[in-house]
Amino acid sequence: MITRPKPQKNRLRRTMMFMNAQKPGLIKDAYIYGSDSIILDLEDAVAENQKDAARFSLYHTLKTIDYGDTEVIVRINGLDTPHWQEDIRCVVAGGADGIRIAKCESAKDVKTVEEHALAAEREFGVEEGRTLIMAALESPKGIMNAYEIVTASPRMFGCAISGGDFRKSMHVQIVKGGIEMLAARGQMLLAARAAGVQCFDTMYPNIDDMEGFKAEVSQNREMGFDGKSVVNPKQIQFVHETFAPTKKEIAYAEKLIRSFNEQVDAGVGVYTVDGKMVDIPFFEDAKRILALARACGVYDGDL
Ligand SMILES: CC(=O)SCCNC(=O)CCNC(=O)[C@H](O)C(C)(C)COP(=O)(O)OP(=O)(O)OC[C@H]1O[C@@H](n2cnc3c(N)ncnc32)[C@H](O)[C@@H]1OP(=O)(O)O
Ligand SMILES: O=C([O-])CC(=O)C(=O)O
Numbered sequence: 317m318i319t320r321p322k323p324q325k326n327r328l329r330r331t332m333m334f335m336n337a338q339k340p341g342l343i344k345d346a347y348i349y350g351s352d353s354i355i356l357d358l359e360d361a362v363a364e365n366q367k368d369a370a371r372f373s374l375y376h377t378l379k380t381i382d383y384g385d386t387e388v389i390v391r392i393n394g395l396d397t398p399h400w401q402e403d404i405r406c407v408v409a410g411g412a413d414g415i416r417i418a419k420c421e422s423a424k425d426v427k428t429v430e431e432h433a434l435a436a437e438r439e440f441g442v443e444e445g446r447t448l449i450m451a452a453l454e455s456p457k458g459i460m461n462a463y464e465i466v467t468a469s470p471r472m473f474g475c476a477i478s479g480g481d482f483r484k485s486m487h488v489q490i491v492k493g494g495i496e497m498l499a500a501r502g503q504m505l506l507a508a509r510a511a512g513v514q515c516f517d518t519m520y521p522n523i524d525d526m527e528g529f530k531a532e533v534s535q536n537r538e539m540g541f542d543g544k545s546v547v548n549p550k551q552i553q554f555v556h557e558t559f560a561p562t563k564k565e566i567a568y569a570e571k572l573i574r575s576f577n578e579q580v581d582a583g584v585g586v587y588t589v590d591g592k593m594v595d596i597p598f599f600e601d602a603k604r605i606l607a608l609a610r611a612c613g614v615y616d617g618d619l
């Protein structure tokens with residue numbers, strides 16, 4: 317029987333890889349691909365007449381496969397379906413790290429899931445509060461309510477926009493450059509940062525279009541996302557490379573931090589490093605960059 321370590325709200329989540337919870341070929345060794353998280357899906361990847369079978373498979377997967385450091389999240393069916401309550405019991409009984417609420421639209425949705433997670437933790441003798449929650453925002457209503465959603469529960473670690481359902485509801489298709497989702501991505505990022513939770517972009521469904529995928533991932537990083545949902549192992553490496561600070565960024569951050577400490581001791585608040593003005597917010601951001609670089613395994617310096 318597998319017992320997973322206590323889930324961490326603030327861990328590294330550059331990639332969260334989806335897979336059908338019912339497919340042994342996908343789930344048996346999914347940790348070998350190295351995504352930070354896996355999402356065992358009970359929702360749209362599972363056909364309606366296979367929901368019970370998927371839950372059965374999920375439970376045994378959680379109990380028998382050692383995913384090690386790879387975070388294990390389960391996407392439950394929407395709260396407008398007959399499946400979600402049993403999904404939550406199965407997630408908690410199996411000891412998954414967290415729940416991804418599909419098609420989340422309100423704080424009430426989050427609180428409902430939270431109440432049922434707590435009831436299941438009591439039922440199965442799991443530590444109360446152990447099961448984390450994240451929200452998938454898949455509709456205009458979900459995006460409009462992003463802030464109330466991400467502040468609805470202390471279990472909440474982040475939110476993700478879901479492009480398949482979102483574009484459907486906006487009557488748009490994927491556009492090169494991402495203009496069709498720019499406002500929604502921006503609004504969700506603001507809500508997540510205001511709440512202090514993580515923020516993830518949607519999966520890119522055109523698996524063979526690596527050029528389009530790379531352009532989207534690069535834009536995700538420029539916009540400030542923490543990571544991205546992925547649907548295929550071949551999408552993982554580029555996301556990890558893109559979200560890790562570059563050697564140049566690391567070198568500059570080190571230089572900034574060292575010089576800032578000296579300047580502050582000398583009573584200086586604002587000055588330049590390599591021709592760029594710096595003061596307190598730049599110093600704090602440089603510390604964030606080095607912490608991220610360390611977490612990504614590309615920095616082992618002493619700052
Ligand atoms: C809109 C939404 O709701 S998105 C979320 C729901 N969607 C999903 O869960 C889909 C996840 N992805 C998949 O199921 C698959 O990648 C598919 C069906 C899209 C494509 O499958 P394939 O054509 O078999 O992919 P591919 O040939 O690239 O697979 C290569 C290897 O990676 C494995 N693999 C592919 N996708 C995944 C995955 N998501 N998770 C784990 N392993 C995977 C395959 O099993 C295969 O392994 P093998 O070499 O040992 O046989
Ligand atoms: O969350 C995701 O990226 C996948 C999904 O459900 C969608 O695109 O509708």
Ligand SMILES: [Mg+2]
Pocket residue numbers: 360454478480481
């Ligand atoms: Mg969806």
